Amino acid sequence: SAVISQKPSRDICQRGTSLTIQCQVDSQVTMMFWYRQQPGQSLTLIATANQGSEATYESGFVIDKFPISRPNLTFSTLTVSNMSPEDSSIYLCSVDDSYGTQYFGPGTRLLVL
Amino acid sequence: AQSVAQPEDQVNVAEGNPLTVKCTYSVSGNPYLFWYVQYPNRGLQFLLKYITGDNLVKGSYGFEAEFNKSQTSFHLKKPSALVSDSALYFCAVRDRWRDDKIIFGKGTRLHILP
Numbered sequence: 640s641a642v643i644s645q646k647p648s649r650d651i652c653q654r655g656t657s658l659t660i661q662c663q664v665d666s667q668v669t670m671m672f673w674y675r676q677q678p679g680q681s682l683t684l685i686a687t688a689n690q691g692s693e694a695t696y697e698s699g700f701v702i703d704k705f706p707i708s709r710p711n712l713t714f715s716t717l718t719v720s721n722m723s724p725e726d727s728s729i730y731l732c733s734v735d736d737s738y739g740t741q742y743f744g745p746g747t748r749l750l751v752l
Numbered sequence: 753a754q755s756v757a758q759p760e761d762q763v764n765v766a767e768g769n770p771l772t773v774k775c776t777y778s779v780s781g782n783p784y785l786f787w788y789v790q791y792p793n794r795g796l797q798f799l800l801k802y803i804t805g806d807n808l809v810k811g812s813y814g815f816e817a818e819f820n821k822s823q824t825s826f827h828l829k830k831p832s833a834l835v836s837d838s839a840l841y842f843c844a845v846r847d848r849w850r851d852d853k854i855i856f857g858k859g860t861r862l863h864i865l866p
Contacts, residue, residue, distance in 0.1 A: 640798070681842065681856045682796070731795055739784050739803070739848055745795040 641666050641734050643744035651750045652722055659718045660747045662732035667712035672741065673705070676729040685730075688715045722751045754779045756845050758857035765833045766865050773828040773860045775843030784846040785826040786854070787817055791839045799841075802826060813837070833864045 642665040652658050662671060673685040685705055686694040694707040708716045719726050727750050733743045755778045765771040777783065787799040800811025807819045817828045826843060843857040 645795075681858045684853060733796075739846060740786070740798055740801055741846075741854055742798060743788075743796040748793070 640736060640740075640742045641668065643732060643734060643742060645730075645732060645744040645747050647747060648745065649748035649750075651752065654723050654751055656722055657718055657720045658722065658749060659716050660730050660732075662715045662717070662744055664713045664734055668734040669712070670735060671709065671715040672733045673707065673715070673717045674731045674733065674743075676731065676746070678727065682731065685717070719749065722749075724751045727751045754783075754845060754847060754850075754855050756843050756855050756857040758841075758843055758860045760860050761858075762861045762863065764863045764865060767835055768832050771828075771830050771833045771837070771862065771864070773841050773843075773862060775826045775828065775857060777824050777826065777843070777845045779845050779847050779855075781847060781849055784848060785817075785819060786844040786846070787811065787815070787826075787828050788842045788844060788856075789813075789839045790842065790859075796842065799828070835864045835866050838862055838864045 644663045646661045671688045674682045676682050684697050685700045686696045688694045688707050688709040690709045690712050704720055706718045729746045729748050731743050731746045733741045735741050757776045785802040788796040789799050790796050799815050800809050802809050802819045810816045815830050819826050840859050840861050842859050844854050846854045
């Protein structure tokens, strides 16, 4: 399975600011996925990022709030913009293997004050 | 609509006893079924999956899951629980022939009591 790293692992931010989360994979992958896990909740898909094209956002998530970059086949970033306390969550990136299994990074724990 | 149900928010089991974490799903066709585990302050770790074939699938850390098509269930099991199994467990389903998205259950917190 792919090895996925995320930076930062955690952060505490002030409301109104923005945070960019990085996701690095040790192999080339077509699609990368970004999820949010709010406190005590399950995972919700934010968007799917393909290299060379705009990310595809799920219902309830918009590019202005969660801009995503995918500059190459091993890297992606998710920015959480104009943060509010409701954005306090764990943000996870993931990738698929060839057999339909999705593997996840360690997550970024965000607290917005 | 696709859905995954984990009816128990929390399951408590004494160490050494068998454990079961329940999962039922509602997906047309033949979905892929998964179990993931999340330890405190960690990401999700893949445990096992069912695609086709033998209804009993074996995974990491001694876990196994039984697929039951008639009951649309995919319960996670382990014959003898360890304290280190205490974590949050997520069941997930993926319809590869439809939208190919993964739908997660709400999670079940497993407490293994020493």
